[in-house]
Amino acid sequence: MIYIGIDLGGTKIAAGVTGLKGNILSEASSATGAQRDYKEVVRDMASCALKALEQSGRSIDKVEAIGIGIPGIADNSTGRVIFCTNLGWHDIPLREELQKHIRKPVFIDNDATVAGLAESMAGVSAGAASSVFLTLGTGVGGAIIINGKPWTGAHGVASELGHLTMEMGGIPCTCGKRGCLERYCSATALIRMGREAVRTHPDSLILLRAGKPEKISGKIIIDCAKEGDPLAVKVFDRYTDYLALAINSIVSFLDPEVIVLGGGISMAGQFLLDAVNKKMPRYLMFKTMPYGRVELAVLGNSAGIIGAAMLGMILKEGESL
Amino acid sequence: MIYIGIDLGGTKIAAGVTGLKGNILSEASSATGAQRDYKEVVRDMASCALKALEQSGRSIDKVEAIGIGIPGIADNSTGRVIFCTNLGWHDIPLREELQKHIRKPVFIDNDATVAGLAESMAGVSAGAASSVFLTLGTGVGGAIIINGKPWTGAHGVASELGHLTMEMGGIPCTCGKRGCLERYCSATALIRMGREAVRTHPDSLILLRAGKPEKISGKIIIDCAKEGDPLAVKVFDRYTDYLALAINSIVSFLDPEVIVLGGGISMAGQFLLDAVNKKMPRYLMFKTMPYGRVELAVLGNSAGIIGAAMLGMILKEGESL
Numbered sequence: 030m031i032y033i034g035i036d037l038g039g040t041k042i043a044a045g046v047t048g049l050k051g052n053i054l055s056e057a058s059s060a061t062g063a064q065r066d067y068k069e070v071v072r073d074m075a076s077c078a079l080k081a082l083e084q085s086g087r088s089i090d091k092v093e094a095i096g097i098g099i100p101g102i103a104d105n106s107t108g109r110v111i112f113c114t115n116l117g118w119h120d121i122p123l124r125e126e127l128q129k130h131i132r133k134p135v136f137i138d139n140d141a142t143v144a145g146l147a148e149s150m151a152g153v154s155a156g157a158a159s160s161v162f163l164t165l166g167t168g169v170g171g172a173i174i175i176n177g178k179p180w181t182g183a184h185g186v187a188s189e190l191g192h193l194t195m196e197m198g199g200i201p202c203t204c205g206k207r208g209c210l211e212r213y214c215s216a217t218a219l220i221r222m223g224r225e226a227v228r229t230h231p232d233s234l235i236l237l238r239a240g241k242p243e244k245i246s247g248k249i250i251i252d253c254a255k256e257g258d259p260l261a262v263k264v265f266d267r268y269t270d271y272l273a274l275a276i277n278s279i280v281s282f283l284d285p286e287v288i289v290l291g292g293g294i295s296m297a298g299q300f301l302l303d304a305v306n307k308k309m310p311r312y313l314m315f316k317t318m319p320y321g322r323v324e325l326a327v328l329g330n331s332a333g334i335i336g337a338a339m340l341g342m343i344l345k346e347g348e349s350l
Numbered sequence: 351m352i353y354i355g356i357d358l359g360g361t362k363i364a365a366g367v368t369g370l371k372g373n374i375l376s377e378a379s380s381a382t383g384a385q386r387d388y389k390e391v392v393r394d395m396a397s398c399a400l401k402a403l404e405q406s407g408r409s410i411d412k413v414e415a416i417g418i419g420i421p422g423i424a425d426n427s428t429g430r431v432i433f434c435t436n437l438g439w440h441d442i443p444l445r446e447e448l449q450k451h452i453r454k455p456v457f458i459d460n461d462a463t464v465a466g467l468a469e470s471m472a473g474v475s476a477g478a479a480s481s482v483f484l485t486l487g488t489g490v491g492g493a494i495i496i497n498g499k500p501w502t503g504a505h506g507v508a509s510e511l512g513h514l515t516m517e518m519g520g521i522p523c524t525c526g527k528r529g530c531l532e533r534y535c536s537a538t539a540l541i542r543m544g545r546e547a548v549r550t551h552p553d554s555l556i557l558l559r560a561g562k563p564e565k566i567s568g569k570i571i572i573d574c575a576k577e578g579d580p581l582a583v584k585v586f587d588r589y590t591d592y593l594a595l596a597i598n599s600i601v602s603f604l605d606p607e608v609i610v611l612g613g614g615i616s617m618a619g620q621f622l623l624d625a626v627n628k629k630m631p632r633y634l635m636f637k638t639m640p641y642g643r644v645e646l647a648v649l650g651n652s653a654g655i656i657g658a659a660m661l662g663m664i665l666k667e668g669e670s671l
Contacts, residue, residue, distance in 0.1 A: 182605020184640040284503020314525040319505040
């Protein structure tokens with residue numbers, strides 16, 4: 030049997046066909062065109078999936094199920110998207126609409142959940158009984174995997190780790206609250222800290238590389254920190270303080286076997302991991318608590334397709350995760 | 351079959367015999383005498399258990415297992431107490447020691463976990479697939495129940511909800527960190543807020559009732575708030591702001607079907623529940639997220655014995671929760 034995974038992004042639709050171990054057999058993609066009616070977007074999702082299937086050389090009857098990762102919140106028991114801010118979707122019957130084009134069981138979940146599932150089945154946390162996945166990107170997404178399955182909660186809204194309160198009355202968040210974790214641990218947060226820092230240190234390597242404050246990226250800050258630029262080191266140090274504290278809250282809450290870091294910031298690699306691992310003990314309760322290992326995600330962009338495909342492998346239609 | 355539950359507290363040992371539904375058949379208690387050698391404390395735990403058994407009129411061969419709730423962290427796979435601050439215990443072979451007195455399977459877990467388990471099996475969250483229990487006492491304890499079993503993590507240190515960071519660099523905590531949830535949501539926190547408030551408002555009903563600042567209790571503050579004393583209302587309002595925010599983080603993390611409030615502060619009853627329920631929507635992501643119901647614990651002090659007894663009902667010896 031084979032599975033189809035669709036990674037629905039704000040700008041790109043990527044679809045792939047996978048085997049039973051999450052190995053990608055073929056891929057296809059197209060632009061999302063998020064401003065269009067949802068039915069047109071779903072039609073293109075179906076086209077992408079069928080194109081990938083054609084490229085795999087397999088027939089449609091070999092397809093067991095289709096999984097979809099969305100940048101929002103879905104209810105897998107109804108097959109509806111609850112909301113998807115980037116696409117302007119609210120209460121969309123995604124399963125029903127996709128099944129108009131391809132008659133197969135359809136499973137939907139949040140993109141971070143799907144990526145976390147991929148890592149737990151075919152990536153760095155494979156074999157762990159429990160893991161928590163954190164995507165450090167424009168925002169901060171999360172996934173909780175318990176006994177091999179994503180835990181998405183009683184209403185499908187669990188693992189919104191980016192919106193844990195880390196600072197009461199802190200920086201306003203896009204979600205309407207203040208002081209959310211993603212305001213301190215996302216790539217957006219690192220960039221904000223960098224821009225703030227160069228204001229008083231215009232001679233920093235960060236600004237030299239970026240040209241102007243608006244061009245400062247997470248990568249530039251991290252590269253400058255790796256090269257030892259004092260301001261970049263300071264900014265990165267502040268960022269990893271927040272991140273270690275956030276990981277510590279995950280440990281105190283769920284004590285998972287593995288905490289996986291994904292998303293753009295995780296491209297900093299061992300440099301990030303070393304900084305976080307060095308700081309973790311400092312934030313432990315009583316300094317002596319045992320805790321899970323922190324790892325970098327290994328599947329990169331493929332995690333979206335692989336994890337979506339795997340939704341179909343572990344679930345029955347209509348079943349809530 | 352019957353079960354024995356032992357609630358080991360810092361000042362009191364309470365033991366009880368329960369039936370299959372968590373119904374208490376008999377109880378016995380004695381002072382903990384925490385300053386003594388752990389072997390003496392364990393001997394008294396065994397005496398208490400046997401006294402309760404005698405009072406129940408049942409014989410020892412009817413006892414299936416013994417469960418123990420401790421005010422600390424245990425590893426149920428080894429039967430050892432990792433640490434127990436109140437008792438000064440560190441790496442104590444509690445199961446082995448108790449089995450010297452009573453040869454039955456022994457299960458050990460944190461007291462909040464045990465109370466949460468009791469509520470989920472015989473209390474307000476019975477029937478819910480998932481629940482999170484918060485004890486609002488001297489500190490803040492937590493329990494996570496998923497599919498009928500406590501989730502205690504990969505190292506037995508999960509659900510330490512009192513030590514989630516709510517305020518970076520905030521009030522120093524007894525655990526060595528700063529800004530932990532329990533510094534804002536415990537009874538201790540409410541009392542601290544009350545004492546701070548009367549400094550600038552010595553005419554408040556709170557101080558009139560208490561006599562002097564050191565005598566201010568959580569109950570006095572809540573009673574004065576119920577009576578409409580403006581300062582008490584303000585203090586209680588601030589406290590429930592923190593609590594609603596903390597519950598909101600639990601929703602964002604785990605999205606449980608029920609959130610149960612226990613411990614001393616929960617004695618404020620409907621007055622507390624109304625305040626929290628009114629504030630919950632304000633702290634939701636996008637204001638429109640569905641979320642579980644918030645309830646008051648119903649088993650009171652019996653939860654310790656009932657939940658401990660139930661550990662033996664749902665686990666196999668050596669099994670990690």
